[in-house]
Amino acid sequence: MKRFRIASAGCGAMSRAWLQYTLTREDTEIVALVDPVTASANARKEEFHLDCAVFSGLQDAIKETGANLVFDITPPEFHKPTVLTALRMGCDVFGEKPMSDTLEHAREMKEAARKSGRLYAVMQNRRYHPQIIAFRDLLQDPELGAQGYVCADFFLAPHFGGFRDAMDSPLILDMAIHTFDAARYLTGANAKTVYCQEFNPSWSWYRGDACAVCIFEMTNGSIFVYRGSWCSDGMPTSWESEWRISCAGGTALWNGRDVPVSEILKTMEGDAPGQEKRAPLRKTAVVPQGIPTGHPACLEEMFSSLLAGREPQTSCYDNYNSIAMVFGAIESARTGQKVGIRL
Ligand SMILES: NC(=O)c1ccc[n+]([C@@H]2O[C@H](COP(=O)([O-])OP(=O)(O)OC[C@H]3O[C@@H](n4cnc5c(N)ncnc54)[C@H](O)[C@@H]3O)[C@@H](O)[C@H]2O)c1
Incomplete structure (x- = not known):
């Protein structure tokens, strides 16, 4: 089994950059693609020749695949529910900018990361x-x-x-x-x-x-x-x-x-x-x-920090200031x- 089992949420335009980089790593496996529009997830699955399950909701995806890392590539208004679900279910999270759609939501997400002891890093490519x-x-x-x-x-x-x-x-x-x-x-x-x-x-x-x-x-x-x-x-x-x-x-x-x-x-x-x-x-x-x-460099930093047990340059705590x-x-x-x- 690979070190990082990834459930990737949000299969729109930006997910391409994330999947492209991830597939170059030997320690990662995409185990689930998640999108309420399952046609989008299926299209991505076909495009990248993935052998993974497709889900319309993140909770089921994590429960059924045992994912331990979630990519949040959803539109901003869905970042809070996506990140909170992932952290609650014991996953680390790498997510797209902007961290959230309100400052209160960003604060809740940062505090949830702190309490969970999991890593939540934000893309600032x-x-x-x-x-x-x-x-x-x-x-x-x-x-x-x-x-x-x-x-x-x-x-x-x-x-x-x-x-x-x-x-x-x-x-x-x-x-x-x-x-x-x-x-x-x-x-x-x-x-x-x-x-x-x-x-x-x-x-x-x-x-x-x-x-x-x-x-x-x-x-x-x-x-x-x-x-x-x-x-x-x-x-x-x-x-x-x-x-x-x-x-x-x-x-x-x-x-x-x-x-x-x-x-x-x-x-x-x-x-x-x-x-x-x-x-x-x-x-x-x-x-x-x-x-x-760009994206490969920021993702590289996120994976390296997770492996080293340190905060990445764009951790949620740093990104909150932005x-x-x-x-x-x-x-x-x-x-x-x-x-x-x-x-
Ligand atoms: N870092 C960058 O340079 C950069 C560039 C473009 C976009 N982005 C960010 O990436 C994120 C996504 O943007 P995009 O351009 O791919 O948008 P998009 O509209 O192309 O795709 C978003 C996808 O998320 C899906 N989605 C909606 N709610 C969901 C949920 N709850 N769970 C799972 N999937 C869900 C939608 O159905 C859609 O397929 C945004 O936060 C955006 O700001 C970052």
């Missing part, structure tokens, strides 16, 4: 882009110094159909979680407060607000400004956002596509005191090569007030 790893390293440069003003722009125009088109806050809840999590990753800080304005332009094809501006105060003293749109045609940014980080000694940029760079203003030696000239010094980040990226930024922003947008982040 964009942390594993080699360029963001290089960008974070570049930001450690003592010559750049303290971060003061962290800006991320995200302007795209995807037509998804499905659950996102019906959400109240599709951009903030389904997508900005990635950028907010990246801001924590890059600054090494959490958010303390947020002011957010959400809006939906006249031409938007989403029911809920597809645009937002957020201003976060971070615990390292910096201000993080997010400008985002999911209905902005023309001149698209990268899905990773375009970043400008203004620091005490200079500025670091990453456009989400190319190698990150910084520019530091160096004081020239030899001029009379008080009359030193300052010259710009460009530095280029060193991007790690040949490492796993989802709290999401719901802080939503609360601010609803109330029109700057709000404290509830950690």
Whole structure:
């Protein structure tokens, strides 16, 4: 019997990335595919040539197959029941972002994980882009110094159909979680407060607000400004956002596509005191090569941490700090007030 017996819940678009990676491991076995639309589960079973049972509910799937690890790849509103069922039945859980559809649900899920002693890790695949790893390293440069003003722009125009088109806050809840999590990753800080304005332009094809501006105060003293749109045609940014980080000694940029760079203003030696000239010094980040990226990298980290008995980089406890930024922003947008982040 393989070490990890997996019941995979949610057989939509994103399940492909999860199954593809999982099938490369020798210590895993997919024992159940779960989806209320069993045709979707059967389609996935056929596509990946799986020899497993198909279920419409997770509880039966775990009971009948003896699964010990659950993948939660369902839409956000089903994350809480899926994760709680899995933990209650003694399984570890790897789940998709966003952790949940409300902050209260996320808190219950985190507490359930703590009480169960099982691992619950959340997919934040964009942390594993080699360029963001290089960008974070570049930001450690003592010559750049303290971060003061962290800006991320995200302007795209995807037509998804499905659950996102019906959400109240599709951009903030389904997508900005990635950028907010990246801001924590890059600054090494959490958010303390947020002011957010959400809006939906006249031409938007989403029911809920597809645009937002957020201003976060971070615990390292910096201000993080997010400008985002999911209905902005023309001149698209990268899905990773375009970043400008203004620091005490200079500025670091990453456009989400190319190698990150910084520019530091160096004081020239030899001029009379008080009359030193300052010259710009460009530095280029060193991007790690040949490492796993995206979903495979994040899943690799989840499996490694489970095997080592340690918390993964994106454990529910860490990820709660990112989802709290999401719901802080939503609360601010609803109330029109700057709000404290509830950690
Ligand atoms: N990390 C990323 O980059 C990324 C990208 C896209 C989507 N996602 C996330 O992945 C999750 C799924 O998104 P998707 O695009 O695959 O959605 P999808 O609509 O294509 O598929 C979701 C599937 O879940 C099934 N489902 C609904 N309720 C269920 C339940 N209780 N138990 C089991 N299955 C259930 C649906 O029938 C559907 O087949 C979402 O949380 C989404 O935000 C993450």
